[in-house]
Amino acid sequence: MSTAPARPRPTTDRRQRILDAAGPVFGEHGYERASVDAIARAAQVSKPTIYSHFGSKEQLFQVWVGAVARQVSDDAVRAVHGLDVSPKKWRAALVTAATDLVEAWHTDCAASLARTINAEVGRDPQIYAVVREAAHDPVIEALAGRLAMLGNAGLLRVPDPVLAAKQLIALSRAELDDISEFGTKPTSAPVVRRVVKAGVETFLRAYEA
Template sequence: MTSENEAPPAPRRGLAEKRQAITRAARTVFGRDGYSRASIDAIAAEAGVSTRTIYNHFAGKELLFRTVVQESAGQVRDAHLEVVERHLAKVTDLEADLVALSLAWVAALTTFADHFALVRQINAEAAHLPKDLLDAWQDAGPRRAVTELGTRFGELADQGLLDAPDPARAAQHFVLLIGSEVTQRSYWGSYPLAPAETEEIVTAGVQAFLRAYAARPTR
């Protein structure tokens, strides 16, 4: 037996490190080749392990893909939740705070480039992937982040800063207004935009959002 203060035994650490190496490699290969074309052999080569090692951790390619998609989406979700907390916990200048939030939000396209390479492949193959897998991806990442944004917009509405009877829908509109053009022009982050271009796009998106949702002064 080991005491509470002793480090976990090396084999357990080794298994965790091996699993991480496999999922990192799988994210790279799936992001490069897509689900259909990716092979366990290619993932094993990328990870520097045997195919048997992969099957010791994952029952097959579909489970590995599901795991990678959900874990990767969760990392981006956590980054977006932190952005929402940082910029909307205390609002001092609504437009400026929303622009700052937007710039940090769309920066994920380059910060998590390997994830959005995976997203490009998911979108390309969506018709050939199980719907429950697509829903699991959305639930693990984008939906959770936008739900939290909607909660914050509801708080801003309660404070009289927004006129948003449906904060969840307002959050959906916001993300589309600040992110769609950046996503399209950069081809999901394949060709990152210049910072000035990104700022111009998201600022225009925030201003359009506020024209629709900013609270109007009462007479």
């Protein structure tokens, strides 16, 4: 009895395989020493296939960085979207959402991404724009929307929700670089929550109606 030949993987699957294979190669060797040949072997595709999907090693690197940045920011965006803006719960919910957001940006994956950005942004300043678009802007946009809702409810004074969102994040993370020695030391959940709560309280002294 004959068996039908297996269908080839869709193009999107092949593209994702390349990105999945690129991560460990870029992570271990950095951009300069990472070779397209090594990525092709790991992805089990030909070198021309990589170029047909991404055009160049530089473009592959940028797409990979953007994908990792989106992965890091997904949990942060979900945390912000879960912020309860009801009059009785919004204050506690703001601390919880800010804590979840900060924790999402202090995972091993986020720390690895930060090291990659710091190492490569001098060579390619476009990397910063890629990360900003993929990770920073969606979080700011989501948080600004929630703060605007609290403003519309008369609970906060937020003439500029985007600026308020940036300041809330900055205050929530203010002490963590010192405590974690710029992400090189683990920080316990109670310490993170204490730091975030202090930052949120400072924010509220400026913005609470």
